[in-house]
Amino acid sequence: TGTPKEEIKRIADQFAFTGELVSCGPCGSGHINETYMLRYRIGEMGSIKVILQKINREIFQKPEELMENIAGVTGHLKKKVLQKSGDPEREVLNLIPTKEGKAFLTDENGECWRAYIFITDAVSYDLAEKPExxxxxxxxxxxxxEMLADYPAETLHETIKDFHDTKKRFQTLKNAIEKDSCHRAASVKEEIAFALQHEYLANVFGELLAKGEVPLRVTHNDTKLNNVMIDLETGKGICVVDLDTVMPGLAMNDFGDSIRFGASTALEDEKDLSKVSCDMELYEIYVKGFLESCGDKLSAKEIEMLPMGAKVMTYECGIRFLTDYLEGDHYFKIDREEHNLDRCRTQFKLVADIEQKWDTMQTIVKKYQK
Ligand code: ADP
Ligand code: MG
Ligand code: MG
Structure with missing residues (x-):
């Protein structure tokens, strides 16, 4: 990735690392930040590894707010891990401050950098090798x-404004249809009809929240597999990373986005829609793991709404792809013509499939509800 070694060394020098730098190289396969792993020798005895990350300033315009979120949440998580006699250096991200005692560094180009203790003996997978x-x-x-259930979610900054405001996303779609700036609307009548027929999905959670029927929670908003560190020896998930998009939100949305992406039988841009469905075995596996570890902290309403989370997140994603297609593909990177349309179609196919499997999905949730 992007930054020359010499510059990384200069940046690293301004953090409160101890020891002598012995190696440095890119780490992981994240698509948002630039991530490096650095190794320092300490005395004759051992070494310590650290992560140095350049924050993506195109996506995150207010790094101080983002870092405030991360400092607050990781501080809270650390207390919880210690209470349970867990390993505070492997089960939670630990920020390493700059030599000046700041949570992050702004370099002379205006780029922002932060550092974490490296989580040892763990990997993250881009794709699930096995259902486990x-x-x-x-x-x-x-x-x-579970650990953040007692964190005051409303004190967190919104690092990406209106991220899961599905109602706003729907309005944006309607504007795009009306404007039809690329004259594509006539060619996607079916998709537009599907989006409009399912408008209720854009409102359901906003209404529940407004009526106080579900609480605001600390949400992660990027619940991909590769944001979980898996212990190399035990195969167990030990730590959630990538906290840039931690925000106030709804538990059902984090759950739903995991299902949307992780339980789909096909890639997000599959052209052959007959391959696209929501796999009920994978869905059940996720429900089981999720409810086993946080079921007693969620309200009955939140648990009941988990399948709705999968439907709403998938729908939201579909209307975002459709909007971008209508507006001329400005937001999502495309590799081919109609790439965004293909993506929209897989998402709508999944929504339809979830509707077909609705009873099963609810039965599965009840099965694991404590
Ligand atoms: P992005 O937003 O670009 O996905 P991440 O914070 O997820 O950035 O980091 C990219 C990858 O770097 C992660 O998927 C993980 O494999 C690795 N990584 C990040 N933080 C750590 C850490 N503290 N210890 C070990 N590996 C890490
Ligand atoms: Mg990541
Ligand atoms: Mg990220």
Whole structure:
């Protein structure tokens, strides 16, 4: 990735690392930040590894707010891990401050950098090699929710404004249809009809929240498999990473986005829609892991609404792809013509499939409800 070694060394020098730098290289396969692993020798005896990360400033315009969120949440998680006699250096991200005692560094180009203790003897997977990996991610995100259940979610900053405001996303779609700036609307009548027919999905959670029927929670908002560190020896999920999008939100949305992506039988841009469905075995595995680790902290209403979370997140994603297609593909990177339309179609196919499997999905949730 992008930054020359010499510059990384100069940046690293301004953090409160101890020891002598012995190696440095790119780490992981994240798509948002630039992530490096650095190793320091300490005395004759041992070494310590650290993570140095350049924050993506195109996506995150207010790094101080984002870092405030991360400092607050990781501080809270650390207390919980210690209470349970867990390993505070492996089960939670630990920020390493700059030499000046700041949570992050702004360099002379205006780029922002932060550092974490490296989580040792663990990996993150881009794709599940086996269903157990998906289960472990469910347990890890469930524990994350469990440990943060008593955190004041409303004190967190919204690092991406209106991220899961599905109602706003729907309005944006309607504007795009009306404007039809690329003259594509006529060619996607079916997709537009599907989106409009399902408008209730854009409102259901906003209404529940407004009526006080579900609480605001600390949500992760990027509940992908590769944001969970898996212990190399035990295969267990030990720590959730990638906290840039931690925000106030709804538990059902974090759950739902995991299902949308992780329980789908096909890639997000599969052209052959007959391959696209929501796998009920994977769904059940995730429900099991998630509810086992945080079921007693969620309200009955939240648990009942978990399948709705899967439907709403999938629908939201579908209307975002459709909007971008209508507006001329400005937001999502495309590799081919109609790429966004293909993505929209897989999401709507999944929504339809979830509707077909609705009773099963609810029965499965009840099965694991404590
Ligand atoms: P992005 O937003 O770009 O996905 P992440 O914070 O997820 O950035 O970091 C990218 C990858 O780097 C992760 O998927 C993980 O494999 C690895 N990683 C991040 N933080 C740590 C850490 N503290 N210890 C070990 N590996 C880490
Ligand atoms: Mg990541
Ligand atoms: Mg990220």
């Amino acid at each position: 990996d998906f289960y472990e991610s469910a347990v890890a995100f469930g524990k994350f929710q």
